[in-house]
Structures are given as structure tokens and as C-alpha cells.
Amino acid sequence: MTSSFDFAPLFPAGLPAPSARWTGLAKYSFVGGNNDSEQVPLDDLIEAANLALQREGRSLATYGLAHGPQGYLPLREFLVAKLKRDAGINCTVDDLLIVSGSLQALDLVNATLLTRGDTVIFEQDSYQGSLTRLARLGVNVIGIPLDNDGMRMDVLATTLADLKGRGIRPKYIYTIPTVQNPTGSIMPEGRRTELLRLSADYGVPVFEDDCYADLVWSGQRPPAIHAMSPNGGVIHIGSFSKSIAPALRVGFIVAPWDVMSRMLALKTDAGSGALEQMVLAAYCKPHFSTHVPALTKALRTKLDTLMEAVNEQFGTAAEFEEPKGGIFLWVKLPDQVDTLKLYQAALAAGVSINPGPEWSTDKNHSRSRLRLCFASPSHQQIREGVAVLAEVCRKEFGVPARSANVENRA
Amino acid sequence: MTSSFDFAPLFPAGLPAPSARWTGLAKYSFVGGNNDSEQVPLDDLIEAANLALQREGRSLATYGLAHGPQGYLPLREFLVAKLKRDAGINCTVDDLLIVSGSLQALDLVNATLLTRGDTVIFEQDSYQGSLTRLARLGVNVIGIPLDNDGMRMDVLATTLADLKGRGIRPKYIYTIPTVQNPTGSIMPEGRRTELLRLSADYGVPVFEDDCYADLVWSGQRPPAIHAMSPNGGVIHIGSFSKSIAPALRVGFIVAPWDVMSRMLALKTDAGSGALEQMVLAAYCKPHFSTHVPALTKALRTKLDTLMEAVNEQFGTAAEFEEPKGGIFLWVKLPDQVDTLKLYQAALAAGVSINPGPEWSTDKNHSRSRLRLCFASPSHQQIREGVAVLAEVCRKEFGVPARSANVENRA
Numbered sequence: 104m105t106s107s108f109d110f111a112p113l114f115p116a117g118l119p120a121p122s123a124r125w126t127g128l129a130k131y132s133f134v135g136g137n138n139d140s141e142q143v144p145l146d147d148l149i150e151a152a153n154l155a156l157q158r159e160g161r162s163l164a165t166y167g168l169a170h171g172p173q174g175y176l177p178l179r180e181f182l183v184a185k186l187k188r189d190a191g192i193n194c195t196v197d198d199l200l201i202v203s204g205s206l207q208a209l210d211l212v213n214a215t216l217l218t219r220g221d222t223v224i225f226e227q228d229s230y231q232g233s234l235t236r237l238a239r240l241g242v243n244v245i246g247i248p249l250d251n252d253g254m255r256m257d258v259l260a261t262t263l264a265d266l267k268g269r270g271i272r273p274k275y276i277y278t279i280p281t282v283q284n285p286t287g288s289i290m291p292e293g294r295r296t297e298l299l300r301l302s303a304d305y306g307v308p309v310f311e312d313d314c315y316a317d318l319v320w321s322g323q324r325p326p327a328i329h330a331m332s333p334n335g336g337v338i339h340i341g342s343f344s345k346s347i348a349p350a351l352r353v354g355f356i357v358a359p360w361d362v363m364s365r366m367l368a369l370k371t372d373a374g375s376g377a378l379e380q381m382v383l384a385a386y387c388k389p390h391f392s393t394h395v396p397a398l399t400k401a402l403r404t405k406l407d408t409l410m411e412a413v414n415e416q417f418g419t420a421a422e423f424e425e426p427k428g429g430i431f432l433w434v435k436l437p438d439q440v441d442t443l444k445l446y447q448a449a450l451a452a453g454v455s456i457n458p459g460p461e462w463s464t465d466k467n468h469s470r471s472r473l474r475l476c477f478a479s480p481s482h483q484q485i486r487e488g489v490a491v492l493a494e495v496c497r498k499e500f501g502v503p504a505r506s507a508n509v510e511n512r513a
Numbered sequence: 514m515t516s517s518f519d520f521a522p523l524f525p526a527g528l529p530a531p532s533a534r535w536t537g538l539a540k541y542s543f544v545g546g547n548n549d550s551e552q553v554p555l556d557d558l559i560e561a562a563n564l565a566l567q568r569e570g571r572s573l574a575t576y577g578l579a580h581g582p583q584g585y586l587p588l589r590e591f592l593v594a595k596l597k598r599d600a601g602i603n604c605t606v607d608d609l610l611i612v613s614g615s616l617q618a619l620d621l622v623n624a625t626l627l628t629r630g631d632t633v634i635f636e637q638d639s640y641q642g643s644l645t646r647l648a649r650l651g652v653n654v655i656g657i658p659l660d661n662d663g664m665r666m667d668v669l670a671t672t673l674a675d676l677k678g679r680g681i682r683p684k685y686i687y688t689i690p691t692v693q694n695p696t697g698s699i700m701p702e703g704r705r706t707e708l709l710r711l712s713a714d715y716g717v718p719v720f721e722d723d724c725y726a727d728l729v730w731s732g733q734r735p736p737a738i739h740a741m742s743p744n745g746g747v748i749h750i751g752s753f754s755k756s757i758a759p760a761l762r763v764g765f766i767v768a769p770w771d772v773m774s775r776m777l778a779l780k781t782d783a784g785s786g787a788l789e790q791m792v793l794a795a796y797c798k799p800h801f802s803t804h805v806p807a808l809t810k811a812l813r814t815k816l817d818t819l820m821e822a823v824n825e826q827f828g829t830a831a832e833f834e835e836p837k838g839g840i841f842l843w844v845k846l847p848d849q850v851d852t853l854k855l856y857q858a859a860l861a862a863g864v865s866i867n868p869g870p871e872w873s874t875d876k877n878h879s880r881s882r883l884r885l886c887f888a889s890p891s892h893q894q895i896r897e898g899v900a901v902l903a904e905v906c907r908k909e910f911g912v913p914a915r916s917a918n919v920e921n922r923a
């Protein structure tokens with residue numbers, strides 16, 4: 104379609120740069136929250152779709168299936184039970200809002216609380232999608248360093264005190280406490296208590312993103328921060344993207360009515376996709392609790408393959424902590440490696456990675472780090488892709504040395 | 514869930530008022546774009562869901578089914594053929610963006626072109642969802658009066674000239690030319706040509722909302738304005754909400770790459786619901802062209818029931834033009850009727866209506882007008898609901914007089 108009409112003078116200032124045309128996924132794709140296609144519970148999803156449509160398909164003629172703006176009631180009922188069982192959260196269907204993926208949850212929470220110039224607190228390494236949203240909104244993001252137990256409370260305490268001294272009340276403390284993205288840590292219960300104490304002391308709510316919390320190797324997770332809160336100052340979000348399938352755009356928010364009623368006024372999309380909600384509800388009630396352990400087990404074997412491949416190909420040049428769940432590995436390469444440059448060179452060789460600086464508030468700290476997602480590629484693709492990546496990295500940065508491979512095998 | 518944490522001090526200025534709790538649909542609901550539940554093509558949708566999931570269900574593990582940010586390719590391919598056949602639009606899959614209902618289309622087009630203080634041109638009576646969006650964005654809306662052929666070009670010409678004289682270049686001319694909402698008119702081809710000439714003369718693009726264009730009683734519609742444009746200065750949007758089912762949140766945008774690439778940069782939702790896109794594509798290719806005439810025929814009989822009921826209950830007190838398609842009737846009551854007040858009183862009696870002032874840029878002109886949607890209620894509900902509405906209106910405003918009923922039957 105050719106257009107001689109010139110739209111350019113009509114664009115307002117501050118638009119993001121135009122997107123490039125889609126050229127498909129890389130041959131070896133270690134990016135994005137994509138899942139393991141072998142683990143999509145296809146037969147049961149088909150059965151659920153049949154059941155849901157036969158039972159209630161005619162209600163698709165009504166916006167939101169006439170269940171109101173908070174979403175399909177049976178899905179909210181499933182979530183009430185699931186959140187109680189898995190995360191210890193006590194809530195009712197009235198505290199839940201079904202959204203079009205947790206990205207819409209981020210947008211709604213941000214739109215409800217933030218305005219240009221505001222300050223929020225983040226984990227230093229964090230989810231790119233959350234970070235880019237705040238940059239777009241003109242919000243100041245303060246990153247708190249992480250250790251193996253997640254956000255460091257000593258630094259959070261001094262940061263909050265410092266901000267208070269400067270008259271700044273942050274709008275929220277954003278955390279991914281259960282399988283942190285990208286580090287894969289799980290914040291222990293004691294630290295969650297401490298976080299809640301600081302939240303209460305400074306009047307700063309916690310924004311808990313529990314997107315990956317279903318995928319814990321041990322099957323055991325601490326109670327959600329939301330569940331432990333004595334004052335209700337926690338907004339909790341989650342998703343079915345990681346536990347079932349990401350192309351189904353279904354996530355949820357648990358929030359008190361004060362916040363919920365504001366978010367509902369901002370959610371002007373006439374409801375999130377109802378067919379996906381119906382099918383999920385019909386599927387999850389009987390199958391969720393058996394599907395998730397099977398999925399987690401399969402993901403764990405892929406992590407093993409990835410860690411093995413990274414050790415084999417990068418040797419001591421690659422450092423990482425074993426994640427406690429999830430679908431990604433956060434890797435530190437030698438300081439001379441600039442992963443933004445590595446990203447470009449690797450992509451040209453058919454390997455896509457997430458360069459560290461896109462997943463961090465501290466570009467220096469993250470310069471030689473990268474995130475590798477392992478759920479989507481096959482075991483063989485993982486092995487081949489990591490080998491190509493190591494080859495590219497060696498060519499560009501001289502590491503890993505050729506001997507690494509041999510050393511490691513010794 | 515009780516919360517003692519006080520979120521209120523954290524809300525930024527300018528948030529919309531909080532939503533009230535959902536209390537369900539009115540007993541007699543004449544509002545919203547809800548469709549006829551009897552006409553949901555259930556068996557074929559179930560077959561399509563089975564087919565799509567069996568064939569491609571595993572690809573749900575990948576965001577957007579790996580078809581890129583513009584949406585599921587077979588659905589875009591269907592739309593290319595459908596838009597050519599029905600609306601005369603020549604486009605390719607690269608010109609199409611699948612969105613989460615045409616409401617997301619409105620948001621993306623607005624975000625791409627508008628900033629606070631801008632001016633846009635509307636039809637004087639228009640879609641509430643479009644009007645409220647612009648009010649939220651702080652954009653000035655200039656309404657052009659309608660006649661039985663849609664937007665009046667003589668007034669549009671003088672308005673554009675006047676604005677140009679004042680140094681104002683409107684960002685777009687928004688029109689619902691094919692089954693106008695709420696008047697139900699169809700803009701003839703000659704007037705479309707005239708609109709395009711004015712658009713080119715003043716460098717103001719046309720924003721064509723073809724949301725209801727599938728539902729034309731005659732089965733014949735003029736070519737889309739997009740199809741007639743000599744310079745490509747038209748953004749065209751549409752939806753499956755009215756032709757298939759509104760709870761499936763699937764709409765689309767046709768736009769040149771200049772605009773498309775900007776919208777893609779703003780669509781940060783990781784894709785619209787893929788299951789709904791898969792099912793729609795599998796359903797529409799074989800069934801769309803036979804389903805729509807059957808649906809339209811059923812809707813036409815409901816319109817007949819509604820017009821009969823309004824004539825019977827309101828007599829000469831209610832004036833309306835017979836719509837040329839769609840799911841709503843735009844009714845003028847005597848001047849003393851304030852439909853915002855009628856709305857409240859009717860709701861208390863179990864009847865929901867759309868008061869005119871919410872669907873117009875001219876509150877005076879629309880004060881005694883209302884919109885009645887007829888697709889969702891049954892024939893019996895239509896008759897009963899209109900009788901209750903007339904009773905409420907008589908009690909509140911003294912019209913229709915008791916004798917109207919009798920007069921009309923004579």
C-alpha cells in the first residue's frame with residue numbers, strides 16, 4: 104500500500120521511534136517469555152474449549168460474558184482458590200481483575216499511581232518491560248542491589264530514609280520476589296517481613312509481580328508478600344503466560360477496592376478476551392495443579408542442558424547462580440564483554456539474547472551480563488545456540504579462550 | 514479484603530472518578546454493542562476451535578504465535594480478501610494490525626496522532642467511546658451536523674476553512690460512514706468523494722471507523738473511504754465484535770507503514786489474544802460470508818419489533834429515521850424530555866438506555882434524544898422494555914400522552 108499523504112507533520116513530540124518490520128525469530132532464540140511448545144497441554148485445552156463453548160458459547164454475544172468489567176467469574180473463582188493454596192493470599196472475586204496479560208496489569212497500576220517526575224523503587228536488575236514503561240512515563244527509577252535472596256533490605260532502608268530526607272515519597276516498591284527476573288532468586292520469608300515493615304514505615308506500597316512464581320523447582324514457595332501484609336498495602340499481579348501459554352493474553356491483579364475502582368475506570372477496553380478466559384477456567388480447575396509440576400520438571404531439564412552447555416562452551420568465563428525456578432539464566436561474562444555489542448553480533452549469527460543493560464537500572468553493573476531464556480528452544484537448539492554464541496563472543500571479545508572448553512572438560 | 518493502607522495520597526491529579534461496583538445488566542438492556550446470543554454460530558465456532566488448536570495449538574507457547582506484532586497471519590490473510598471483496602480496499606497483510614477490539618484501535622490511532630490541546634473533527638452525534646477518549650486526552654472535538662446521508666460536507670468545508678484561518682490544522686476527521694453510530698445512516702459514494710477532496714485540500718487525514726459496516730440490511734455498501742482515497746490519507750479500522758461476537762476482543766487497523774510503525778511502537782502488550790485470532794481465522798474463512806447475511810436478517814426482524822413497539826408505545830412523540838443497518842435506533846423525543854434524567858428513572862424501573870448527550874458533541878441538540886440497541890434483548894424483551902420506558906417517560910415528562918397509544922393503533 105503506497106501513501107503519498109504525509110502523516111509525519113501530524114505526529115506529536117515524544118513518540119517512540121518507529122518499529123522495524125518483523126523479520127521472525129532468530130534460529131536460536133534465547134529471548135522473550137516464550138514457553139516450551141511440547142508442554143502446552145493441548146488435548147486438555149481442546150477439551151476445555153469444547154466444554155466451555157458448548158456450555159456458555161452463546162454468552163460471547165455479550166461484552167465480558169455479562170460478568171462485569173473484572174472478568175469471567177469462574178476464572179476469578181479458580182484464582183481465589185489457587186492464590187490461597189499456592190501463595191497464601193486471602194482474597195475474594197471482588198478483589199480480582201482479569202487483564203490482557205500482566206503487561207496490562209503494569210499499565211493499569213502505573214496509570215493509577217504515577218505521573219511524570221514521580222519516583223519508584225525497583226530491584227537493580229529487573230524486567231525490561233517494566234523498566235521501559237517507566238522510562239516512557241518519565242518516572243525516576245531507583246534500583247536496589249540484589250543478592251542471592253533478592254532485594255537487599257539494608258540498601259532499601261537507607262534509600263527510603265535518604266528519599267524521605269529529600270522530601271520524596273516513592274509511589275511504590277516494585278519487586279519480583281518469587282523467581283526474580285532476571286536473577287532467578289526467591290526472597291525468603293524473613294526478608295519479605297522486613298520489606299513489609301519498611302513499606303509500612305515509609306507509607307510506600309509494595310507492587311508484587313508474581314509472574315513466574317508457579318515455576319519453582321522445589322514446588323515450594325514462600326507466601327506472597329500480599330499474603331503477609333498486615334495493612335493491605337500490596338498490589339499483587341500474576342499471569343497464565345508462564346504456567347499455561349503466553350500467546351493467551353491473560354493475567355490478573357489483586358488489589359484493594361480503592362485501587363481497583365481507579366483501575367476499572369482506566370480499563371476502557373470493554374473487557375479482556377472472553378474466549379481465552381473461558382477456556383482457561385475450564386482447563387485450570389481440573390488440570391492446573393498437575394500440569395504445573397510436569398511443566399516445571401521439563402523446564403528444569405532444559406535449564407540443566409543450558410547450564411551444561413554454558414559451562415562447556417564458556418568455561419570459567421561465564422558465572423551464574425543457579426536459578427530457583429523460571430525460564431531464564433542470568434549470566435556474567437568477563438568485564439571486557441559488552442553484551443549490547445554481543446547481542447548485535449550474535450543476532451547476525453542467528454542467536455538472540457537479552458543484553459544485560461536492557462534488564463537493569465545500572466548499565467555499568469549489567470554491561471557484561473546477559474539473560475538466556477531456555478524454555479522455548481529444544482535441548483539441541485540450546486546446545487547449538489550456546490556454541491554459536493561462544494564462538495561469536497570469542498571472535499568479538501577474545502573470551503572464552505579456546506582452552507576454556509578443554510579446561511572445563513578436564 | 515480490607516486495607517488500612519491509604520492509597521489516596523498516591524493517586525496523581527486528573528484520574529477519572531472511581532468506578533462503581535458492577536451490579537449486572539438491566540432487566541431490559543438497550544445499551545452496549547451486545548449482539549444476539551441466538552446468532553452466535555456456536556457449532557461452527559466449536560469446530561473452528563478444535564481445528565485451530567489441533568493444527569497449531571502448540572504455537573501458543575510462543576508470544577503472538579511467532580507471527581510478529583501485527584497478528585496471526587491467516588487472520589490477516591482473511592481480512593485482506595474480505596476487505597477487498599466487501600469494501601474495495603486494496604491492502605496486504607503488512608498494512609494490517611490485529612488489535613484487542615476496535616477500542617484498542619482508537620487508543621493506538623489517538624496515541625500516534627494526538628496530544629493535549631489538539632483539534633479533531635467528528636460527526637456531531639457519534640460513538641460515546643470515541644468521545645470520552647478525546648475528553649480524557651484533552652483534545653478539542655468539533656462536531657459536524659449530520660443529515661440522512663451522514664456528515665454534512667457544506668459544514669465540514671466551512672469548518673475546515675475557518676480553522677485554517679485561525680491557524681488550526683485538525684489531526685483527523687473521524688467518521689463512521691457505513692451505518693453511522695448512532696444515526697444508522699450510510700454516507701453515499703458521492704459524499705465520500707467530497708470528503709476525500711476536503712481531506713486532501715486541507716491535509717487532514719480521514720479516520721474511518723467501519724465497525725458496523727458488515728451489518729447492512731441491503732447487503733450492499735459503498736466502497737470504504739479508504740478504498741477511494743487517491744493519496745492514502747485514510748486510517749481504517751474495523752472489528753469482529755458486531756459480525757461474530759463482542760466478547761471476542763478482536764479488531765483491526767489498516768494503515769500505511771508510516772503510521773503502522775508508530776502504532777507498533779506504542780502497542781506494548783506483547784500481542785492481542787492469539788486463541789481468539791486462531792479461532793476467528795479458522796471460522797471466518799469458510800463461514801463469514803454466509804453467517805453475516807443470516808445475522809443481519811435476524812437483526813432486521815428485531816429492528817422491526819423495536820420500531821413497532823416504539824410507534825405503539827410512544828406514537829408521534831417518538832421520531833426516528835429507519836437505520837440502514839446495525840444494532841441501534843436513534844430516537845428523538847419531545848423537547849421537554851431530558852434523556853439524562855430519563856436514563857436514571859428508566860434504570861430504576863429496570864430499563865437501560867443510552868442518553869443522547871453521551872453520544873453527541875452538542876448537548877442541546879441531543880438532550881431529548883436516546884439510543885436504543887436492539888440486538889441483545891429478545892423480541893419479547895424489546896416489546897416489554899419499550900412499554901416500561903414509555904410508562905416511565907410519561908410519568909417523568911408527561912409524554913407520550915396516554916392517547917398516543919390509541920391514536921397510533923387507529
